[in-house]
Amino acid sequence: MEKLKERLDMFSDAIIAIIITIMVLELPMPVHDSFKEYLQFGKAIGIFFISFCFVANLWYQHAVLYNDADTITNRVFVLEFIFLAFLSLTPIFTKLITEDTNRHTVMAYGVLTLIVNGLFILVSYAVIRQKYQDLTEIRRLFAKIYLNHSNFLGAVNLIVLFLAYFQPQWALWCYLTLPVVSFIFNREDHTDLEDVTKLPREDQSQYLNLSSGELRTYRKKQREIVQKYAHQRRTNPNWQAEMAQEIQTLFRQNGRKLKQSRTAPQQFKRRFPK
Template sequence: MEKLKERLDMFSDAVIAIIITIMVLELPMPQHDSVSEYLQFGKAIGIFFISFCYVANIWYQHSILYSDAETINNKVFISEFIFLAFLSLIPTFTKLITVDTNRHTVLSYGILTFIVNGLFMLTSYAVVHQKYSDKSDTQKIFQKIYLNHSNFLGMINVIVLILAYFKPNWAVWCYLALPVISFVFNRDDQVDLQEVTKLPQADQDKYLNLSNTDMRGFRKRQHQIGQKYMKQRQTNPNWQDDMGKEMRDLFKDGRFDRSAVRGGYSGRPHRFEENNDQEKKDKPSK
């Protein structure tokens, strides 16, 4: 099954490359030397970039997903082909909104991307489930890391679909921002999954018990650390290594202080806030 995984990954890459190529070939060329036709051509290029960003983001997520998978089972195989079948419709629906940007074409495009996103998430769960079939905690971690962002992006997609009904032209450009937001979220989620699964069991349990508010604070700490080291790119030749170490310190040995997160980044690692009353009782009193 390992060879099948490699071949399926190569097949998926080829399909995605063909999808992007078809979208380029579908661009309507100006037939006359007129301003209106060149404006239409410019609009078509803009819509192409929207779909390009969407498909490129799907490819990025897909490559990260399969780089972690060692083998695939029949469930993953079937989910992948259904996902690719709907993704292959992107060029056709891109052409629809290029030729005529109206309520129905934009809604159709939005519904298709919503379906593709849902199918890709199902494929992702299938890959993780077969990899960690005997590690229930890892599945819980995966769900905790990805579920909030998936729900948020799903809600945004629904809002954009409603916007498409009333303002289709505005909704088209909203679809340009969604892949960028998704890319940022999934990049952070992937780092979290890799780091949290390496933690001791006790620290994994603490991570799983974080509330949604605490998770937002955790993301805030990550963003603050990233900004801190981005400013050091010119002065610190080891800024990437230092940033990676401090990012890992968010997870290592349970270094995560909820109150510190809410107060902002202080430049030093913290400990998880103790929540277990029994642990407090077990500590010797001075």
């Protein structure tokens, strides 16, 4: 199954490369030397970049996901092919909004992106769960780490989809920023999942009990640690090990604070609020 995993990964890369190539070839070339046609050509390039960012972001997430996978199950195969089938529709829907940008074409494009993103979440969970024996625990970790951002992005997609009915031009350019935000979130989520799964079971449970506010505070401190060691890559040969150790220490500190706050008397909490 390991060889099949490599072949599936290469197959997916080839499909994504073809998708981007088709989108480039579908760009309408100016036929006459007129300002109107050049303006339309510029708009088409802008729409191409929207779809390019969408597909490229999924390729990056896909590459990171499969880099950690050891084998592939039949469930992953089925979900992967369904995901690629819908992703392959991107050039067609891109051409639709290029030729006629109206509420119907932009909303259709938005629905496609929602479906593709939803399918990729299913693929991600199917790949990640293979690495862990305790399915209940990894389900909780996946929900805690990935679904918070996924639900937020899904809600934003629905808002943009609603906006497309009234202002399709504005909604179209909103779709350019969503892959960038998704890319940032995915990098954080993948790092969190790697770090949390390396912790002892007790520390993992404490992490799962963090509130949304505590999780945001943790991630802010985590980014500060990453930025700190990013400047040491050339001068410190052990920067990766030291960064991992400091992030794990941060996990434990958050867990201890949470445990102490939940075991403290209620009167103490009221007297000394956070």
